[in-house]
Amino acid sequence: MNDYILEMKNISKSFFGIKVLENAQLQVKPGEVHVLLGENGAGKSTLIKILSSAYKKEAGQIFVNGVEVDFKSPKEAIDNGVSVIYQEFNLNPHMAVYENIYLGKEHLRKGLINKKESIIESEKYMKLIGLNVSPTTLVSKLSVAEKQMVEIAKAITTDVKVLVLDEPTAAITDKETEKLFDIIRSLKAKGVGIIYISHRMSELVEIGDRCTIMRDGAFVSTVELKETSVDELTRLMVGRNVSFEKIENKFIDKDQVALRVENLSFKKLLKNINFEINKGEIFGLAGLVGAGRTELAKCIIGEYKTVGATIKIRDHLLKGNSVPETIKNKMVYLSEDRKDEGLITIHSVKENIALPNLLKFKKILLNDKKMINTTKEYINKLRIRTSSPLAEVKTLSGGNQQKVVIAKWLCLNADVYIFDEPTRGIDVGARDEIYAIMYELIKNGASIIMISSDLVEVMKMCDRVAVMKEGQFVTILENDEHLTQEIILTYALHGGNKNEEC
Ligand SMILES: Nc1ncnc2c1ncn2[C@@H]1O[C@H](COP(=O)(O)OP(=O)(O)OP(=O)(O)O)[C@@H](O)[C@H]1O
Numbered sequence: 001m002n003d004y005i006l007e008m009k010n011i012s013k014s015f016f017g018i019k020v021l022e023n024a025q026l027q028v029k030p031g032e033v034h035v036l037l038g039e040n041g042a043g044k045s046t047l048i049k050i051l052s053s054a055y056k057k058e059a060g061q062i063f064v065n066g067v068e069v070d071f072k073s074p075k076e077a078i079d080n081g082v083s084v085i086y087q088e089f090n091l092n093p094h095m096a097v098y099e100n101i102y103l104g105k106e107h108l109r110k111g112l113i114n115k116k117e118s119i120i121e122s123e124k125y126m127k128l129i130g131l132n133v134s135p136t137t138l139v140s141k142l143s144v145a146e147k148q149m150v151e152i153a154k155a156i157t158t159d160v161k162v163l164v165l166d167e168p169t170a171a172i173t174d175k176e177t178e179k180l181f182d183i184i185r186s187l188k189a190k191g192v193g194i195i196y197i198s199h200r201m202s203e204l205v206e207i208g209d210r211c212t213i214m215r216d217g218a219f220v221s222t223v224e225l226k227e228t229s230v231d232e233l234t235r236l237m238v239g240r241n242v243s244f245e246k247i248e249n250k251f252i253d254k255d256q257v258a259l260r261v262e263n264l265s266f267k268k269l270l271k272n273i274n275f276e277i278n279k280g281e282i283f284g285l286a287g288l289v290g291a292g293r294t295e296l297a298k299c300i301i302g303e304y305k306t307v308g309a310t311i312k313i314r315d316h317l318l319k320g321n322s323v324p325e326t327i328k329n330k331m332v333y334l335s336e337d338r339k340d341e342g343l344i345t346i347h348s349v350k351e352n353i354a355l356p357n358l359l360k361f362k363k364i365l366l367n368d369k370k371m372i373n374t375t376k377e378y379i380n381k382l383r384i385r386t387s388s389p390l391a392e393v394k395t396l397s398g399g400n401q402q403k404v405v406i407a408k409w410l411c412l413n414a415d416v417y418i419f420d421e422p423t424r425g426i427d428v429g430a431r432d433e434i435y436a437i438m439y440e441l442i443k444n445g446a447s448i449i450m451i452s453s454d455l456v457e458v459m460k461m462c463d464r465v466a467v468m469k470e471g472q473f474v475t476i477l478e479n480d481e482h483l484t485q486e487i488i489l490t491y492a493l494h495g496g497n498k499n500e501e502c
C-alpha cells in the first residue's frame, strides 16, 4: 500500500497571465484529515479544482494511491473516488433534495428512474448527517446550512477515497459541525483521505491531523497539528499575530437608542420579539441554524412584511415597512448568502460596490472615474484581492467576494448595520480587518446588529448577545467577564426564561 492516498506535485496555474499557483504541493495519507490553510486568495480552491479537473493544470502531477491520474472531467474524478464539496453550492435549486443527491447516478429500474428507491436511499444518508427535511423538498426552499448538508449527503453516497470539504462549516453552527465531525471520523476510520479547508482555526485543531499551509499560491509547510498551536498556524499563514480577546467598547452611548423593535411576530417563524439597541452598540444575535435570526433581520428591514410590529430608527417610526424606507432611514442589511442576494457575480467589482450606491443616492453624477476611485478605496481598505476594479466578481476567491458585499454596504454610511454572518469564509487576518472596520463604524456613531454562528467572534465583538431559539428571544446576555461560549450554547440548545430583560 502506498504511503499517500493522494499526492499533488509542483502544480502551477495562471489566469490571464497572473500566476495563481506556483509549484503547489499536497500529500494526503489514507485515514487522515489533512487541513489546507491559507489566506483568502492563497489558491486553496484553485488547487482543489485542479484535483477534480474543474480547472486544467499547466504543470505538475497528481497521484491517487501511487498511480498518476489526469482526470478529464469531474465525473471521472468522482468515478475514481475523488469527491469535492465546493465552497459555493453546486446544487440544482429547482430539483428536490433526493434528485440532487443522486444526480448523475440515479437508481434505475427497467431503464427508468426509480424514484421510490432514490427517496428511500437519500433518506438514509440524510438521517446519517441529521438533515431533517423531506427528501422531496425543493433545494431552493432550504436554508444555507441545509443546502450544505445536501452537498455532504451527495458526496458520501459514492465510494469515496479522497473527500475534499471546502469550507463545509462556514454556514453551519456548532451542533451541526459536531455531527459533521462524527461523519468525518467514521470516513477516516474507513481509510478515506479527507482534505479539509476552513478559516475557523479552533475546529482545524479539533478535527485535523496534519496541515499544509499555502501563501500566494505556493507551498509554505506541512505540520503535525498536535505539535503546533493556533498562534503558530496564524503566523505561518498571515505572517503576524491576531488576537481574539474582547475589545472594550468606549463608543457606546446608553442614553441614546438607535433602534427599537417592539412586538415583532412573523408567520409561525418569529414570536413577539422586543429589544432596543443603543448608539455605538454591537448587539449579537446567536442561535442555531433555523432559530430565526435571518428572518428577524429581514423583517426589521422590511423585506418580509410584518403586522403589528413597531420599528423605530432613532425616534423615527418606520411606517411603510419597506426596504427603500429602511435604507432612506440609514439602516442596511448585509446578507449571509452572497451568491443569491449580495452580489451579481458576472458584474465587475466596481459595478457591485459603487453603482448601487450612486444610483440610490444620486448625489453624484454617474461618473466612472469617481466609481473607480470609490472602488479602489474599498479594495485598499478591505484588502480585496482582485486583479482590477473591473474584474468580474466571480473570478475572486470566496472570501474576497464576501469582502465585496461588505464594501458595497459600507459605502452607504448607515446608522444601523445588520451584518449577517459577515466573516463567513473570511481568513483570520481579514476577519481582524473586518472587526476593525466595525469598530470604525461604531466610533463614527453607528450601531451594529451582528448575526454570527461563530461564538469566538460573538464573544470578541458583541456588547450584548440575544440568544434565539425557535423564533423567540430566549435571553439577552451582557458580554461581561461571566459570559462563556457554553452559556450561549446552552441557551441556544435548551432555552431558558423567555424575554428576560426585554
Ligand atoms: N476563474 C478565475 N479567473 C481568474 N482568476 C481566478 C479564477 N479563479 C480563481 N482566481 C484567482 O486565483 C486566486 C486564488 O483563488 P482561490 O479561490 O483558489 O483562493 P482560496 O485560497 O480558495 O481563497 P478563499 O479562502 O477566499 O476561498 C485569487 O486571486 C482569485 O482571484
Ligand SMILES: [Mg+2]
Pocket (backbone or CB within 6 Å): 044, 045, 046, 087, 166, 397, 398, 399
Ligand atoms: Mg476558496
